[in-house]
Amino acid sequence: MTENWLGRVLELEIGPVAHGGHCVSRVDGRVVFVRHGLPGERVRAEVTEDKGGSFCRADAVEVLSASEHRVTPPCPVAAPGGCGGCDWQHADPAYQRSLKAAVVAEQLERLAGITRDVVVEPLDGGPLGWRSRVRLVAGRDGRAGLRAHHSHRVVPLDDCPIAVPGALEVALAKRWRPGTELEVTSDGDRHTHLREVSTVHGRNKSRQLSGGLAVQHAADRDWRFDAHGFWQVHPHAADTFAALVREWAEAPRGGVAWDLYAGVGLFASVLADQVGPSGHVLAVESGRQAVSDGERNLADLPQVSWRAGRVEHIVADAPQPVDVVVLDPPRKGAGRAVVDAIAAGSPDRIVYVACDPAALARDLATFADHGYSLTDLRAFDAFPMTHHVECIALLQ
Template sequence: MATETPLELVLEIGPAVHGGHCLARHEGRVVFVRHALPGERARVRITEQRRKGYWRADAVEILDASPDRVPSVWPEAGPDGVGGGELAHVALPAQREWKRGVLVESLVRIGGFDAQDPLLAGLSVEPVPGDVDGLGTRTRIELTADGAGRAGMYRYRTHDVLPLREMPLAVAEIAALDLLSRRWQPGARIDAVAPADGDPVVLVDGRPAKGGRTHVRERVQAGADEYRYRVAAAGFWQIHRGAPATLVDAVLEAATLELGQRVVDAYSGAGLLSLPLARAVGEQGHVLAIESDTQAGRDARRNAHGVPQLELRTAQVTQALPHIETRPDAVVLDPPRAGAGAGVLNGLADLEVPLIVYVACDPAALARDARIAVERGYRLEALRGLDLFPHTHHVEAVATLRR
C-alpha cells in the first residue's frame, strides 16, 4: 500500500506563540510551525491536519532566513526529531526575546494587562548567572530504550523512540556516563541525575542501577548563605544547574521578608524555598510549607530538621488554606504547570494575604491566575522572566502581587 506523501507548503512565518511554535496562515487557516523564526519564508511539511481548526507543521527548508537563525546546537531535536530542544536553531538573545514576547502576549491576551504597562514593556528574560551558551546545564535527563535497546527520546508528539547520538544539554557528569552507547532492556526508562554533591545516579524504571543510591544531596549557594538538601533521586528538583540558586534569590528579593514574619510556602516540594524563607524570618517567625506529594514531604522533613520555625503539612493547597488561622504576611506559590487556579487565588484573597510571590513555569497559567488576583484587589507590582530552560520554549516567571 502506497504511503501518502505529506503535504508541503511555502509560508510566510509570523510571530512566535506559546509552545515553541510560530504562527503562519494558509488560505485563512492557522498553521502552527515549529523550527522556524518570525519573519522567515519557509517550506513547511504539514504534520497534523484538522478538518476544522488549526494545522501543525515543521519547517523543512528555509527560503529566507532570519538573522537570528544559527546552526542548530542539537540537530536531533530538529524537524521530525525528538522534543525538548525546539529553539536549538535560535540565537540565545533571540530565544529570550521570543520567551519575553510569549510571556507578555499571554498576560495581555489572557490576563487583561496593558502591553504598555512599564512592567510588561520593560520586561526582559534573564539568563541564569554564569550560563554562557545554555549547553551542558541539565542535571537531570530522561531517556527511553527503543526496541533494540538503544537509549533515545520520543519523536515529538508520538510514542516512537528515536535513538540519540548526543545530548548536548546534559551536564558533563551525565555525558561521562556514556548512556547513549549502552544497550538497555527494550522499553526501559532511564533517568540520570547529577547532584551538586556526590556522583551521578542512574535509575532504570525508577529503581537505582546496581549499587546506586535512592537519594542525592543538593547544595544551593544563594547570596552569602548555603543550603543543603537531601532529595529522592526520582523526585522533583530544578534541572538547570544554576536554577535553584536563581529561584531562591528571585523569591527572597520579591518577598522582602523581615524577622518575625509569617509565610506560607505552597507547593513546597522538598523544601528548596522553604529553608531560605525560614532563615529570612528567623526563629521568631514562622513558615508553613504545604506539599501534597508524600515523597517530597518526606524529603522536606529531613531537610527541615533543626529548623523549628518551619512547619510542614502534607495536603492539597486548597484543602490546607481554610485551616490557616493566622493571616500570613506573605504567600509563595510555586505550582505545577497547570497553575494554582481560582480556588487557591480566591482562598488567599479571602485570607486577605497582603503579598503573593508567584513562581510560574507556564505563561498562560500565570496570566489566568494573575487576572483572578487582580479581580480580587491585587496589583502586579513586579515581574521577572528567567531563562531556566535554554534551547526550549519554556520560561520561568516570578510575579509579585500586592494588595
C-alpha cells in the same frame, strides 16, 4: 469538510512566535503552527498533524529566506522529524530569549489584561550543558533516546548537548528492554543517579541502578533528598530564585508565611530566616517523600511546620491572616481554588514562581478579582533551547 493536509508541503511566510515552541502562519484561511522556523522567514513546511478544523501543525523542511538570527543547531537531531526535546536550537541564544519574552508579554496581555515589557534574563553557565534531569525511553532496538515532537516514536541519542556533560553516558551505552524509561539526575556534586522504570503486566516497577540520594547547594544550605524528586533543573536556578524570593518576600520578623508546593523546602528556608524563631512558616507539599526530605533538611528550623496534601485543602484550614505567601505550582498553575484560599488569608505580598506563562497569566487574572495587582516581574531562561521560561511575579 476541511481537506486533510497531512503530508502536504506549503510555501509560506512565518509570522509571530506563539506559546509552545512554534510560530504562526496562515494559509487559505487556516492557521499553521510551524516548528523549526523563525519569524519573517520564508520556508517550505511539511504538515505533520492535521485533525481538521481551523489549524494544523507543520515543520519547516526548507528555508527559502533565512532570518539573521538563524544558526546551525548544535545537536544533529534537533531538526524536522527529530527529537522533540528542544524547540529553538536553530536560533541564536539572545534571540531565543527575545522570542520567549514576546510569548510572556502576549500571554499576560491576552489572559490577564496586563500590558508589560518583558525581558528574559540568562542564567549563568551558557545555553548548553545545563539540563540536570533527563527522562529517556528505550526504543524498539533497545537504544535509549527521547521522543519525537507530539509522537511516541523514540529518537535514539548518542549524546545530548543540553544535558550536564557525562550524565547520560551510562544510560546511552547500554541496550534496554523496549519501552523502559530511565530517569537520570546529575546533582550539585556532579554525581549521576540512574533509575529504571519498566512496565510489567501493566504495572510500573522501578529499580535504582546507581545513586539515589542527591546533594544540592543553594540558599546557603546543603540539601540531601530523593534524587528523582523535585528540584530546579538548571544548576543555577535554585540559588537565583531563592535570592529573588528573599528580596521580594520581605516576611516580617515574628510574622507568618506560607510556602506552597514547597518541594523539599528551598523557599521555606528563606522565609524561616526572615520570620525568625518567633515566626511561623507553613510548608505545604503533596509529595510525601518530599515532605519527609524537607523535614529532615530543615530540622534546625523549628519555625517551619510541614503538611502533606493538596494545597487548596490545607490552606483553606490554615490559621489566618498570613503576611507573605510564596507559591511554586506545577505547570498547570495554581487554579481558582488555590488562589481563592490564598486571598482569604489576606497576605500583604505574594511571590509566584511560574514555569508556564499562560498558567501564570490565568492565575494573575484570578488574583486581580481579589484586589491583587502585579507590581514586579522577572523572567529567566532556565531552560535554554526549549520554549520553556521561568517567571517570578510579585503581587500586592
